[in-house]
Amino acid sequence: xxxxxxxxxxxxxxxxxxxxxxxxCVKTGQYDDLETPPLRVLADDLDEAPxxxxxx
Amino acid sequence: MAxxxxxxxxxxxxxxxxxxxxxxxxxxxxxxxxxxxxxxxxCCHGCRAAYAVIHACGLEGYYRLMERxxxxxxxxxxEPSGDYAEFDDPAFAALYCRxxxxxxxxxxxxxxxxxxxxxxxxxxxxxxxxPGVVSARxxxxxxxxxxxxxxxxxxxxxxxxxxxxxxxxPHAARENAARAAQRLDERKQLVRLAVAGACAGNVMLMAFAxxxxxxxxxxxxxxxxxxxxxxxxxxxxxxxxxxxxLFRGAWNSVRYRTASIDAxxxxxxxxxxxxGTVNTVLNRGEIYFDSLTMLIFLLLVGRYLGGRQQRAxxxxxxxxxxxxxxxxxRVEADGAVRRVPLEVVRSxxxxxxxxxxxxxxxxxxxxxxxxxxxxxLTGESRPVRTATGDSVLAxxxxxxSPLRVRATATGRDTRAGRLMALVETAAQRRPGVxxxxxxxxxxxxxxxxxxAAVTAAAWWTVAGPARAVDNAVSLLIVTCPCALxxxxxxxxxxxxxxxxxxxxxxxxxxxxxxxxxPGTILLDKTGTLTQGRMSVVRTFGDAWVLELASALExxxxxxxxxxxxxDVPGSADPEAQGRQSDRGGIRGRVAGRExxxxxxxxxRSLNGSEPGxxxxxxxxGCRAEGLSAVLVAVDGQPCAAVALGDAVRPEAAACVxxxxxxxxxxxxxTGDEPAVAARVGAALGIEPSAIRAGVMPEEKARIVxxxxxxxxxxxxxxxxxDAAALAEATVGIAVHGGAxxxxxxxxxxxxREGLKPVVELLEAGPRVLGTVRRIFVVSTSYNVLAxxxxxxxxxxxxxxxxxxxxxxxxxxxxxxRSRTFGAGSPGTGGERWT
Numbered sequence: 001x002x003x004x005x006x007x008x009x010x011x012x013x014x015x016x017x018x019x020x021x022x023x024x025c026v027k028t029g030q031y032d033d034l035e036t037p038p039l040r041v042l043a044d045d046l047d048e049a050p051x052x053x054x055x056x
Numbered sequence: 057m058a059x060x061x062x063x064x065x066x067x068x069x070x071x072x073x074x075x076x077x078x079x080x081x082x083x084x085x086x087x088x089x090x091x092x093x094x095x096x097x098x099c100c101h102g103c104r105a106a107y108a109v110i111h112a113c114g115l116e117g118y119y120r121l122m123e124r125x126x127x128x129x130x131x132x133x134x135e136p137s138g139d140y141a142e143f144d145d146p147a148f149a150a151l152y153c154r155x156x157x158x159x160x161x162x163x164x165x166x167x168x169x170x171x172x173x174x175x176x177x178x179x180x181x182x183x184x185x186x187p188g189v190v191s192a193r194x195x196x197x198x199x200x201x202x203x204x205x206x207x208x209x210x211x212x213x214x215x216x217x218x219x220x221x222x223x224x225x226p227h228a229a230r231e232n233a234a235r236a237a238q239r240l241d242e243r244k245q246l247v248r249l250a251v252a253g254a255c256a257g258n259v260m261l262m263a264f265a266x267x268x269x270x271x272x273x274x275x276x277x278x279x280x281x282x283x284x285x286x287x288x289x290x291x292x293x294x295x296x297x298x299x300x301x302l303f304r305g306a307w308n309s310v311r312y313r314t315a316s317i318d319a320x321x322x323x324x325x326x327x328x329x330x331x332g333t334v335n336t337v338l339n340r341g342e343i344y345f346d347s348l349t350m351l352i353f354l355l356l357v358g359r360y361l362g363g364r365q366q367r368a369x370x371x372x373x374x375x376x377x378x379x380x381x382x383x384x385x386r387v388e389a390d391g392a393v394r395r396v397p398l399e400v401v402r403s404x405x406x407x408x409x410x411x412x413x414x415x416x417x418x419x420x421x422x423x424x425x426x427x428x429x430x431x432x433l434t435g436e437s438r439p440v441r442t443a444t445g446d447s448v449l450a451x452x453x454x455x456x457s458p459l460r461v462r463a464t465a466t467g468r469d470t471r472a473g474r475l476m477a478l479v480e481t482a483a484q485r486r487p488g489v490x491x492x493x494x495x496x497x498x499x500x501x502x503x504x505x506x507x508a509a510v511t512a513a514a515w516w517t518v519a520g521p522a523r524a525v526d527n528a529v530s531l532l533i534v535t536c537p538c539a540l541x542x543x544x545x546x547x548x549x550x551x552x553x554x555x556x557x558x559x560x561x562x563x564x565x566x567x568x569x570x571x572x573x574p575g576t577i578l579l580d581k582t583g584t585l586t587q588g589r590m591s592v593v594r595t596f597g598d599a600w601v602l603e604l605a606s607a608l609e610x611x612x613x614x615x616x617x618x619x620x621x622x623d624v625p626g627s628a629d630p631e632a633q634g635r636q637s638d639r640g641g642i643r644g645r646v647a648g649r650e651x652x653x654x655x656x657x658x659x660r661s662l663n664g665s666e667p668g669x670x671x672x673x674x675x676x677g678c679r680a681e682g683l684s685a686v687l688v689a690v691d692g693q694p695c696a697a698v699a700l701g702d703a704v705r706p707e708a709a710a711c712v713x714x715x716x717x718x719x720x721x722x723x724x725x726t727g728d729e730p731a732v733a734a735r736v737g738a739a740l741g742i743e744p745s746a747i748r749a750g751v752m753p754e755e756k757a758r759i760v761x762x763x764x765x766x767x768x769x770x771x772x773x774x775x776x777x778d779a780a781a782l783a784e785a786t787v788g789i790a791v792h793g794g795a796x797x798x799x800x801x802x803x804x805x806x807x808r809e810g811l812k813p814v815v816e817l818l819e820a821g822p823r824v825l826g827t828v829r830r831i832f833v834v835s836t837s838y839n840v841l842a843x844x845x846x847x848x849x850x851x852x853x854x855x856x857x858x859x860x861x862x863x864x865x866x867x868x869x870x871x872x873r874s875r876t877f878g879a880g881s882p883g884t885g886g887e888r889w890t
Binding site: 004005008011012015016018019022023026027029031032033034035036039040042043046 | 117120121124125172173174176177180194195196197198239242243246247250251254257258279282286290
């Protein structure tokens with residue numbers, strides 16, 4: 001059972017790290033818009049078209 | 057959208073067989089526009105331009121993506137997209153642009169017509185369309201795109217023009233400072249939620265170990281102490297960081313002697329925290345950190361979800377706000393007309409106002425003559441003739457021909473601006489309602505404290521001080537009204553979300569509780585009870601004459617002409633020839649006959665024969681009722697007439713009756729003439745005594761305030777003239793199509809046409825309060841049960857730990873399953889109305 005003295009703080013540390021990462025995500029605005037990113041994925045494969053010239 | 061259906065209708069069945077679809081928007085191409093032999097067909101020039109740009113830039117993926125999603129490009133409307141010259145003004149850059157990395161600049165633009173994945177894909181490739189754009193990032197939720205561009209390489213107007221060509225008309229994102237701060241606060245809330253969740257989860261895991269030890273698991277004393285100390289540490293983090301708001305709310309309610317549900321909850325959390333800390337240090341008794349952290353977490357979840365709906369509604373209103381134009385056409389010294397941001401127009405400047413645009417400033421007409429719709433400002437339904445030398449006010453709409461106006465007042469100094477100042481003072485004066493959940497806080501706390509004292513005293517005499525404190529504290533904890541605190545905001549949030557799907561944007565959570573009991577409802581006339589535009593009320597004369605008149609008016613721009621063309625069935629015939637419109641009327645040849653349509657003076661000026669007795673009688677009737685009359689003369693003989701007015705909305709009478717049957721007293725408050733108000737009132741069954749006509753905006757506010765002192769007043773309106781009254785009312789409701797001012801003054805904005813939403817909203821009020829009451833009953837029964845066990849001294853912490861989440865979950869399900877709106881057609885999820 002002694003392993004728990006190592007594992008438990010480690011688990012808390014890992015959990016704390018995850019929370020810290022999440023906080024970073026929130027602070028950089030990644031959770032501000034939950035609607036658009038899922039739609040971006042839908043169009044990932046459409047970019048094979050050559051980047052073409054401008055239009056006027 | 058209206059455009060789409062109109063086109064579909066026009067094309068009709070005969071074309072369906074061939075069904076030539078527009079290459080851009082996939083709508084049917086009108087028969088006349090089909091180009092034989094062309095591979096790509098277009099329904100309009102807008103679509104052709106958009107298609108050309110998309111193809112030239114190698115962005116055909118847009119159409120593939122549309123097809124994959126079963127969607128199609130937004131139909132372009134006929135309106136010219138404009139040159140967006142105002143975007144290049146230094147003032148615009150100062151107001152809406154911000155510097156980005158290097159020499160780049162960033163601007164946030166609100167776009168119309170953006171709705172799906174393909175739109176996102178296309179817009180985020182804007183750099184391929186406009187050289188000089190570095191990146192474009194779309195937020196579909198807020199309908200905005202953030203464009204980073206190189207000001208040295210491309211002008212902002214070029215970007216605006218390109219967006220418009222693609223079918224997404226851009227507007228400056230007029231985000232107010234309060235909303236920006238709210239956005240940051242939202243992030244903070246999310247962070248707190250995460251921390252509380254992590255704490256609660258970890259403490260719960262450790263609690264499992266401890267409870268396991270309780271039931272004979274082999275937990276060594278050292279290990280048990282370790283778990284307790286770790287629980288203490290995590291629990292204190294949770295209380296000090298995410299729980300801080302709870303304590304602050306409770307402290308404020310104590311300090312300012314206001315009622316708040318935070319107080320009893322904070323009391324329980326504090327008692328549990330102190331007791332748990334003492335017990336951990338002394339290594340005896342129960343620690344409560346599992347229940348406490350879970351409680352804080354659930355509380356935050358309920359508030360976050362509830363608040364999110366409210367913020368979504370606020371975002372929608374803000375979006376509408378941005379869509380109202382913030383630009384004016386200023387006439388420069390050299391005579392050129394330039395679009396500039398409204399903010400740079402000074403008094404003394406001359407601005408040009410085209411038909412259909414609203415006047416941006418208060419001023420005097422220096423050239424041109426036209427009819428001006430003042431209904432938003434005064435409530436008067438009839439257009440006012442305006443010519444050189446006349447004064448016009450900001451927020452009036454120019455109807456006929458271009459006007460040039462020398463500004464005498466701008467911005468906040470205009471009549472409309474001064475009315476807005478009135479709105480702000482009214483909003484500050486309005487007292488808040490005591491929410492039901494908060495109103496029970498005080499008695500609740502007192503009862504719990506009293507029972508705790510009795511419990512402590514009883515146990516002291518029986519089993520000594522230690523047991524007494526233990527039992528009293530556990531009573532405080534288990535009777536915590538947390539379920540109410542979690543579920544009440546959630547129930548309101550759910551209601552706001554449902555309302556939004558039905559096209560009612562509710563800005564504040566307390567709106568429903570303000571509407572819980574009936575009172576007086578005052579309705580504005582023009583634009584609220586009526587449609588706010590001219591339409592044909594009745595006609596006189598032979599059908600064939602009217603048909604000719606309708607054909608003549610086809611394609612004319614005057615509101616009366618449009619009303620006649622729309623409401624009177626026209627002969628399938630043909631275009632009128634030699635059409636000539638003049639002040640007050642129009643004439644031309646239709647089907648070989650000389651037809652003239654116009655007001656009495658116009659027809660008389662043509663020197664034809666005198667109108668007959670029937671026509672005269674008709675005219676007299678119109679004058680008595682405040683209707684506008686238009687005469688029709690065929691070959692010089694005035695033989696028919698049309699009466700026009702602002703028609704009452706078809707559902708208005710039913711809605712007034714529905715409101716009455718629910719106990720509301722219905723009244724009308726209008727700035728229009730008494731004769732018109734009486735006519736509308738009679739049509740709707742509103743007693744003459746409940747009608748106040750010809751009232752100035754300030755007076756409207758005063759009347760509402762006077763009634764408000766005696767009970768609830770709901771004000772429904774649409775104009776700038778209603779804004780102060782809306783802000784003064786218990787609940788102000790702005791109807792669809794209302795002015796910007798009413799948008800910011802009202803508590804509820806109806807994004808759906810008509811008055812039915814008003815009835816639905818007033819029905820929803822009592823239902824939402826009922827839900828909150830049910831939540832209270834359910835949560836209190838748990839509290840009473842657990843409290844009884846605690847008083848008896850038989851409550852086990854594990855019972856408390858189980859009861860607490862169960863009670864919260866059951867009330868949350870009550871909140872989610874509640875009905876807010878009548879059975880009817882449920883709001884179709886995800887539907888957009890903008």
